[in-house]
Amino acid sequence: MRxxxxxxxxxxxxxxxxxxGQNVIFLAELFQRLPFxxxxxxxxxxxxxxxxxxVDLSVRNLRLMRAxxxxxxxxxxxxxxxxxxxEWLDLMRARGKKVVFYCCGQPYVGLAEPAIFTKPTHAxxxxxxDEVWHxxxxxxxAPMMRLLHRCDVYEAPFIWHPQFVQQRMREVEAxxxxxxxxxxxxxxxxxxxxxxxxxxxxxxxxxxxxAIFEPNISVVKTSSIPMLVCDEAYRTDRGLVExxxxxxxxxxxxxxxxxxxxxxxxxxxxxxxxxxxxxDIVGFMVxxxxxxxxxxxQNEQNYSYLDALYGDYPLIHNSPWLKEAGYYYPGFDAxxxxxxxxxxxxxxxxxxxEYRTRSQGIFAAVDxxxxxxxxxxxxxxxxxxxxxxxAPxxxxx
Numbered sequence: 001m002r003x004x005x006x007x008x009x010x011x012x013x014x015x016x017x018x019x020x021g022q023n024v025i026f027l028a029e030l031f032q033r034l035p036f037x038x039x040x041x042x043x044x045x046x047x048x049x050x051x052x053x054x055v056d057l058s059v060r061n062l063r064l065m066r067a068x069x070x071x072x073x074x075x076x077x078x079x080x081x082x083x084x085x086x087e088w089l090d091l092m093r094a095r096g097k098k099v100v101f102y103c104c105g106q107p108y109v110g111l112a113e114p115a116i117f118t119k120p121t122h123a124x125x126x127x128x129x130d131e132v133w134h135x136x137x138x139x140x141x142a143p144m145m146r147l148l149h150r151c152d153v154y155e156a157p158f159i160w161h162p163q164f165v166q167q168r169m170r171e172v173e174a175x176x177x178x179x180x181x182x183x184x185x186x187x188x189x190x191x192x193x194x195x196x197x198x199x200x201x202x203x204x205x206x207x208x209x210x211a212i213f214e215p216n217i218s219v220v221k222t223s224s225i226p227m228l229v230c231d232e233a234y235r236t237d238r239g240l241v242e243x244x245x246x247x248x249x250x251x252x253x254x255x256x257x258x259x260x261x262x263x264x265x266x267x268x269x270x271x272x273x274x275x276x277x278x279x280d281i282v283g284f285m286v287x288x289x290x291x292x293x294x295x296x297x298q299n300e301q302n303y304s305y306l307d308a309l310y311g312d313y314p315l316i317h318n319s320p321w322l323k324e325a326g327y328y329y330p331g332f333d334a335x336x337x338x339x340x341x342x343x344x345x346x347x348x349x350x351x352x353x354e355y356r357t358r359s360q361g362i363f364a365a366v367d368x369x370x371x372x373x374x375x376x377x378x379x380x381x382x383x384x385x386x387x388x389x390x391a392p393x394x395x396x397x
Contacts, residue, residue, distance in 0.1 A: 001381065001390060002039045003031050004074035007064070008082030009046030015054040015164055016280035018215075019303035020104055024081045025055060026159050027102075027377075028062055030368040034378050036392040043070050045082035054164060075390045076381065078102050083124050093130070098384050101129040101149065102156070106220050106299045107141045111148075113218060126150065131384055137301040137321065154383075157376045158301045159368040162310050168282040177286040181312040182349065207242035208314070208345050211289035213281060213304050214296075216248045221302070223249060224261070225295035225334050227273075229316065231265040232338035233345075234272070240345055241267065245288055249275045281307045291344060292316070293337065306366070309359040312352060314344035325358045 007024050015021050028040045042051070042064045051057055051064060065073070067088045077084065077092060080102040089099050114121035126149045133156040134142060146153045169179045212226040223246050234241040244267045252258040253275060267273045276284075281304060285292075291314040294305060300319040305326070308315045315326035316337055322328070327344050329337035348355065367373065385391040 001037050001076060001385065001392065002041075002074045003028075003037060003076045003078065003381075004041045004043045004070045005031075005078045005080050006045055006082045006084050007042045007051070007080075009044050009048035009050060009052075009064075011048065013046075013048065013052045014280075015052045016168075017278070020081055021052065021055075022164055022303060023104055023159070025060070026161050026368045027078070027080070029060060029161075030159065030374065030377055031381075032061065033369060033374060034381070036378075037381075039073070041065055041070060041073055042081075043067055043074075043077070043084065045084060054167060075388070076100065076385065079129065080104065083122050086125050086128055089128050096389055098131075098388060099129040100131050100133055100384060102133045103138065103145065104135060106218075107134070107138055107145055108298070109218050109220055133380065135301055137299060140298070154380060156380055157373045158366055159373055160303055160306045160363075160366040161368055162306075162363070165282060165307050165310050168280060172282060172286050179282045179286050179311050181290060181314070181352070207239050208291040208341070209243040209245070209289045210241055210291045210293055210341070211245045211247065211281075211284060212293055213247050213284075214294065216252060220297050220299040222295070223247075225318075225332055225337065226293040226316075227262070227265060227267075228334035229293050229295075229329075229337035229341060231267050232334055233341045234267050236338065236342065240342055241272065243289075244273045245276060245284075246273065247276045247284070248278050250277045282311075285311060285313065290314075291341070291348075293341060294318070295332075295337075306362065309362065312356055312359070314341075314348045316340045316344060322362065325355075325362050 005024055005028055024042070028042065031037050031040045040062060042062055044064050044066055049064070057064060067085055071092070075097055077089065077097060077099045079099065093099055113119055129149060129151060131151055132145050132149050132153040134145065134153060135158050136155055137158070139155060142153045172179060210230050212223045214221045214223045214226065216222050227244065227246060230241050230244045262268045262273070265273065292308045294315065294317040296302065296319060300321040302319070305315060305317060305319060305322055309325055316329065317326050318329050318331060318337070327340035329340050364370065382392065
């Protein structure tokens with residue numbers, strides 16, 4: 001069985017722009033470990049013809065090609081990182097090949113927001129595939145996708161690996177900085193300021209420097225609730241939050257709603273808040289922050305959460321899927337989020353061993369190369385191809 005997975009290359013590309021680019025690589029590497037998979041290629045629907053610099057294809061034994069080059073090179077096509085040409089997909093299916101649409105983004109907002117907010121989008125013909133795969137976070141939308149795409153819809157495991165975090169960690173270490181809670185403080189901090197553990201050199205406690213990484217391009221992940229969490233904690237205890245860094249907000253800085261909302265917060269009025277553009281989590285945390293507050297709405301599985309946990313940073317979040325790790329608060333309850341931020345400030349250093357142990361359990365569950373995840377994806381592929389001419393003999397009924 002030969003598999004092709006779609007990717008989209010573009011100007012200024014970076015593996016840290018979103019989790020989808022990393023997800024494609026993890027899935028490709030997982031497929032490579034299945035005994036009945038002969039090869040895996042990446043099908044480029046973009047305009048650069050090369051992957052981001054963080055992705056060395058030769059080391060991963062992967063090739064990047066255009067769709068027309070992949071016509072005789074693949075048996076299974078996974079539309080994942082970019083939309084493929086409909087006529088090419090029709091041709092491939094007519095030749096007996098199998099097509100899967102792997103839906104990683106939240107499918108309802110992907111359908112509703114472009115029309116409501118006049119956002120640019122690409123809307124391919126829904127009935128272009130043999131199956132749809134979705135992540136556990138989107139199980140509630142399976143009936144909608146089944147009707148929309150007119151085919152069977154199946155859940156596939158959420159996978160993540162720290163390889164890109166580790167690679168970025170090596171890059172910042174070469175500059176004398178270290179990613180991780182309490183690792184060595186921030187390289188740019190003056191001598192009298194605190195290190196990442198929150199304690200100054202004279203032994204007094206310093207407030208947390210909080211980062212908010214929500215992308216602010218959809219209602220599913222915005223900075224609004226995290227900002228309220230930080231401000232409520234600050235109003236409760238002025239020494240609790242030293243700084244609030246709100247990333248991915250430069251495109252919102254002049255919007256009246258954002259201005260009125262931000263200026264209502266004590267942290268903003270008292271000059272404790274800074275608004276930034278996009279930064280990768282490793283590069284930003286080693287310089288500016290030692291805790292993260294996050295919020296999502298029907299989008300509970302996010303790579304940024306796992307990146308934060310890998311660095312042992314206090315992660316205050318509302319993801320039910322991650323309820324046993326980090327510091328959980330329910331739904332939109334910013335007051336409970338503030339209480340969790342206060343708890344993290346007081347107890348995180350003392351409970352670091354237990355915190356790390358709980359995170360390790362999550363990492364094991366999402367490991368692309370665990371036997372459970374290998375078996376799950378093998379089963380999905382064998383089921384998809386059960387009646388195909390190229391299917392492994394043992395899988396045919």
